[in-house]
Amino acid sequence: MTGQTSSRTEIPVLSVRDLEVTFPTPDGDVQAVRGMGWDVYEGEVLAIAGESGSGKSVSVMAAMGLLPATAQVKGSIAYRGRDVLAMSNKDLERLRGSSISMVFQDPMTSLNPVMAVGAQIAEGVRIHQQVNSRSARSKAVDLLDLVGIPNASQRVDSYPHELSGGMRQRAMIAMAIANDPDLLIADEPTTALDVTIQAQVIDVLERAREATGSALVIITHDLGVVARIAHRILVMYAGRAAETGMADEVFERPSHPYTAGLLGSIPRLDAPKGTRLMPIDGAPPSMLAPPPGCAFAPRCPRATPLCSQEIPELRPIGNQQSACHHGEDQYNEAEDV
Amino acid sequence: MADVPVGILAGTPSQTEARSQWQLVLRRFLAHRLAVAAGVVLVAAYLFSYLAEPLTGWGYKDLSPDLSQGPSGDHWFGTDTIGHDMFAQSMRGLRVSVHVSVVVAGIATVLGSVLGAVQGWFRGRVDGALGLLVDFLLILPLLPVLMVLGTRTRASGGSSLMFVAVIIGLFLWAPLARVVRGEVFSIREKEYIEAAEALGASNTRIIFRHLIPNAMSSIIVYATLTVATAILLETALAFLGFGIQPPEVSLGSLVDEGRDAARTRWWLFYLPGAVLVVLVLCVNFVGDGLRDALDPRREQRR
Numbered sequence: 001m002t003g004q005t006s007s008r009t010e011i012p013v014l015s016v017r018d019l020e021v022t023f024p025t026p027d028g029d030v031q032a033v034r035g036m037g038w039d040v041y042e043g044e045v046l047a048i049a050g051e052s053g054s055g056k057s058v059s060v061m062a063a064m065g066l067l068p069a070t071a072q073v074k075g076s077i078a079y080r081g082r083d084v085l086a087m088s089n090k091d092l093e094r095l096r097g098s099s100i101s102m103v104f105q106d107p108m109t110s111l112n113p114v115m116a117v118g119a120q121i122a123e124g125v126r127i128h129q130q131v132n133s134r135s136a137r138s139k140a141v142d143l144l145d146l147v148g149i150p151n152a153s154q155r156v157d158s159y160p161h162e163l164s165g166g167m168r169q170r171a172m173i174a175m176a177i178a179n180d181p182d183l184l185i186a187d188e189p190t191t192a193l194d195v196t197i198q199a200q201v202i203d204v205l206e207r208a209r210e211a212t213g214s215a216l217v218i219i220t221h222d223l224g225v226v227a228r229i230a231h232r233i234l235v236m237y238a239g240r241a242a243e244t245g246m247a248d249e250v251f252e253r254p255s256h257p258y259t260a261g262l263l264g265s266i267p268r269l270d271a272p273k274g275t276r277l278m279p280i281d282g283a284p285p286s287m288l289a290p291p292p293g294c295a296f297a298p299r300c301p302r303a304t305p306l307c308s309q310e311i312p313e314l315r316p317i318g319n320q321q322s323a324c325h326h327g328e329d330q331y332n333e334a335e336d337v
Numbered sequence: 338m339a340d341v342p343v344g345i346l347a348g349t350p351s352q353t354e355a356r357s358q359w360q361l362v363l364r365r366f367l368a369h370r371l372a373v374a375a376g377v378v379l380v381a382a383y384l385f386s387y388l389a390e391p392l393t394g395w396g397y398k399d400l401s402p403d404l405s406q407g408p409s410g411d412h413w414f415g416t417d418t419i420g421h422d423m424f425a426q427s428m429r430g431l432r433v434s435v436h437v438s439v440v441v442a443g444i445a446t447v448l449g450s451v452l453g454a455v456q457g458w459f460r461g462r463v464d465g466a467l468g469l470l471v472d473f474l475l476i477l478p479l480l481p482v483l484m485v486l487g488t489r490t491r492a493s494g495g496s497s498l499m500f501v502a503v504i505i506g507l508f509l510w511a512p513l514a515r516v517v518r519g520e521v522f523s524i525r526e527k528e529y530i531e532a533a534e535a536l537g538a539s540n541t542r543i544i545f546r547h548l549i550p551n552a553m554s555s556i557i558v559y560a561t562l563t564v565a566t567a568i569l570l571e572t573a574l575a576f577l578g579f580g581i582q583p584p585e586v587s588l589g590s591l592v593d594e595g596r597d598a599a600r601t602r603w604w605l606f607y608l609p610g611a612v613l614v615v616l617v618l619c620v621n622f623v624g625d626g627l628r629d630a631l632d633p634r635r636e637q638r639r
Binding site for chain 2 (some may be wrong): 006066093094095096097098101102104105106109110111113114115123124127128172175265307
């Protein structure tokens with residue numbers, strides 16, 4: 001807990017404020033992100049959790065300036081105090097891959113099929129560092145070694161199709177940390193992998209983060225992943241933050257019914273015997289026309305008339321922050337259990 | 338430790354080091370027997386064309402006293418009405434056709450892939466402007482345009498052969514640009530392109546390192562087609578009296594000249610024709626092999 005309070009005095013590596021992202025479509029504007037903010041501090045692991053379409057990926061893509069040109073972005077995204085949204089293309093290119101780098105969801109499609117993995121890692125090194133091809137190559141071997149690829153000096157010449165999914169994801173991680181980034185963003189890094197190797201890849205990510213001392217933002221819908229490595233968690237729903245706080249505290253005492261619902265819908269070893277899994281009824285709202293009040297209200301067991309009229313703002317409850325009109329009730333109920 | 342042969346330990350790292358991408362490509366190409374055979378024939382035929390004169394004693398400009406004779410030990414491919422040795426002429430024609438088509442295909446392929454990739458990557462106005470140029474080149478009746486340009490080269494003298502080749506090349510890139518543009522539209526949406534962007538790769542790097550290599554199989558197939566097209570175009574020009582001028586010969590001009598004699602003096606038509614067919618076939622087979630070799634996904638299990 002001391003780490004949490006002391007970190008608040010530092011300047012965050014990345015700071016997102018009042019972010020709104022809208023995609024115009026023939027059917028109307030899709031409001032993918034509807035006003036949210038988060039900070040990530042040096043050496044910290046932040047998990048952004050939420051279901052498909054909640055705006056998790058879009059908010060980090062915006063941070064890297066990788067949104068499609070049609071996207072309309074409002075708010076501010078600051079990397080060490082510099083406004084990313086105002087950067088020129090040249091500055092963005094310099095930022096990407098060296099200061100902020102990214103691990104993508106599907107290692108099957110995120111590696112160039114006609115380049116050897118070593119060459120792709122070396123390419124990343126040579127974009128940002130003045131080194132010759134020989135030392136870039138040996139750097140690639142070292143990186144492959146670091147992420148736990150056996151026989152790295154031979155694997156460096158393998159093509160992506162010659163590697164398994166887990167190996168490819170390790171190679172992606174090696175690429176991402178090639179230039180000692182300050183911030184590593186992992187967009188659903190384990191979703192496309194077999195359950196048996198998900199844990200390994202998470203460990204590799206954690207090791208990679210330690211080796212570079214970078215901050216890690218991990219986007220996931222898998223709360224098991226969050227529980228494994230995240231320090232802090234941000235739960236998103238329908239383009240807004242539902243709840244944020246220290247991961248273990250949020251798991252212990254969720255202060256938003258949505259978080260409680262998510263936790264109730266996954267099996268837990270520490271749950272009392274005979275506990276039934278509780279699915280969340282209904283489906284996420286259409287982002288073309290989100291409900292006027294709390295977006296979760298139509299599915300929420302605690303919903304009152306107030307919820308469908310007024311959008312709840314994020315406010316502190318205990319050590320956490322919750323965007324729920326009934327956050328205290330939820331928080332206190334969790335204590336009773 | 339002492340039991341391990343030193344050579345093995347010392348050799349291992351350097352062998353790994355040496356296994357570069359191009360060696361892998363070469364290895365895969367060599368596994369493609371037909372392509373290797375075609376490549377050998379192609380290279381051998383090209384080199385042999387230089388040996389024709391010393392071997393037979395006849396140059397392509399020489400006029401022998403033997404007129405209109407069939408193939409014999411002295412004139413392997415026979416002679417024409419004024420006594421040209423057809424073997425010497427065919428070999429000269431082979432060389433000229435290879436030179437012209439390589440220059441044409443080279444220019445067209447480089448221009449077509451780069452401009453097509455630029456169109457597909459930048460889209461918008463760049464795509465629109467280049468697209469107009471491509472459309473213009475595609476609707477242009479190529480033969481008349483080349484004839485006009487051919488007349489000008491004849492008037493100015495000079496080395497018209499390469500000039501014609503360059504001109505044909507400058508006109509033939511448009512279809513390839515369109516193919517590559519289409520490919521790039523699909524490749525650009527792939528995650529590895531986004532990953533490359535996330536790595537900080539510049540537009541130039543993405544175009545040359547990621548987009549064009551991934552479109553390589555189409556490009557190579559198209560390049561080989563262009564070689565064939567170039568030979569045929571040059572043939573048509575030669576037939577109409579443009580481009581290559583006597584005494585220079587090409588396979589095209591030989592076939593055209595021998596066409597009327599196909600039924601009476603078959604060797605004037607069929608022998609240069611056979612050389613032409615073999616040449617184009619070999620180019621196509623080599624293209625096939627290259628496509629397989631350059632695309633690691635096509636690697637056959639052995």
